[in-house]
């Protein structure tokens with residue numbers, strides 16, 4: 165019984181392209197949490213350099229993380245910028261909309277990234293709802 | 300269920316759910332007063348006192364129930380003192396009932412006087428309002444409980460889960476000693492008060508929560524090794540961030556300025572334990588090969604980390620940086636965080652445990668109807684609490700903006716008036732939450748009991 169589990173664990177870490185999947189999802193999260201921009205550029209570089217069209221899990225996670233990062237940028241930077249530049253800064257209502265929008269959007273994106281990372285760690289595919297490509 | 304002393308969990312759970320219901324009712328009565336509908340007989344301050352005290356107490360009941368259930372199973376033996384465990388329950392419950400009615404019926408000052416607060420002053424601080432003798436009672440109960448659990452584990456199998464539970468309850472008991480320390484210097488009094496409140500909520504209780512979550516996930520997946528591996532990670536992160544994270548309560552109470560740096564830096568990372576909880580459950584639980592047929596349990600177990608991430612992690616982070624907290628301290632933003640964090644971590648983990656243990660304790664058939672009610676209750680409670688926190692955050696932003704960033708000098712009450720609509724929305728969410736609680740309670744009565 166115990167023997168069984170060890171072999172299952174080993175087989176997960178032996179999935180050959182699992183590492184790249186983990187890196188892709190980590191970069192998505194780093195981009196959202198600690199080093200916005202920089203992590204995204206590394207992700208673009210990996211996306212361009214490595215085969216992202218394969219059906220292997222690394223290809224899946226690279227495509228998903230790449231697409232989701234672009235959407236995250238649009239939702240967090242562009243939409244917020246549009247809101248802030250069109251709304252009146254001297255009204256509390258502006259902040260009552262913009263801050264909750266940003267916080268909810270950001271936390272949902274981070275949660276999705278954590279799930280993506282969890283699946284990458286488990287050596288499985290993951291599909292970002294709406295913001296990830298469907299294949 | 301393998302050991303008969305696990306049955307002691309049942310009265311604890313029933314008491315927890317009952318007190319929970321009463322707590323929510325008192326919350327609703329306060330929400331009404333916010334929108335200027337007066338409630339006969341119950342003043343705002345009494346309701347607030349009861350609302351907060353009951354919250355802490357019923358979660359303790361929930362934890363004690365959970366721990367009475369888990370410890371025998373993990374230790375592979377009966378409780379060391381099974382009889383005393385059930386006596387302890389009744390003593391605790393009577394203490395709670397006496398205190399409840401004392402709060403409700405007596406003016407607080409009178410209560411302080413007749414319980415001799417002038418000789419040993421510990422009363423009057425938020426969360427620590429209990430008369431000194433009641434505090435002594437709670438402390439004695441915690442000691443007896445910890446002792447019984449420790450003896451059980453020492454004479455049985457030791458696992459990561461039960462050792463962590465022991466650490467959690469022993470730690471909670473030790474820091475409760477600070478409830479007895481009070482100083483006439485307000486700064487020092489507050490300094491030590493947070494040792495108790497912060498170290499319970501973000502320290503020892505968080506450890507208990509992680510242990511219960513790990514136990515439940517182990518029950519769902521059947522793989523102990525990987526659960527324990529993650530448990531080490533979560534505990535390590537909790538301990539390294541939460542201890543100095545206490546600084547986020549020291550920004551403006553008169554402590555030296557370096558606390559603003561310490562509090563800010565360490566509490567940024569206090570969201571990490573919740574990050575890892577989400578990572579853990581979604582990494583480990585593979586729904587295609589779940590053992591358990593309890594759908595409600597899976598829903599609770601997978602949602603608890605997500606909601607905890609939002610309530611404690613995100614809403615905590617939102618106001619934990621000293622420059623932000625400078626504006627938000629003690630506003631509705633704090634209240635929003637307090638509500639969502641408590642619901643998402645401790646309420647949800649206790650209800651998760653009840654969802655797992657109650658059917659086994661009551662010997663119910665894997666009942667479709669009860670499950671359906673429970674799942675419905677889950678969604679109603681979780682969504683309405685989320686909305687309540689959202690409306691309260693929005694009210695808080697408005698409050699901060701008008702009260703603390705502009706030069707308009709409106710009286711406090713007028714500012715509160717301008718947020719009336721948000722207070723209405725909050726109260727409506729609260730009423731919907733109450734419906735959720737009612738449906739939750741019904742779910743126990745519609746369940747079919749197996750005939751033996």
Ligand code: HEM
Pocket residue numbers: 425500501505547548566567569570611612615616618619620624627628629630633636637638640641644
């Ligand atoms: C683990 C679950 C948590 C619970 C149950 C919880 C609950 C609470 C409660 C009830 C308060 C109000 C205290 C008062 O009366 O002043 C509070 C305050 C606070 N919490 Fe938490 N909390 C949790 C986690 C966190 C985390 C992870 C952070 C930081 C990232 C955080 C940051 C804060 C801050 C900064 C305050 C002070 C608010 C103010 O200045 O008014 N909390 N918390």
Ligand SMILES: [Fe+2]
Pocket residue numbers: 497501544545547548
């Ligand atoms: Fe704290």
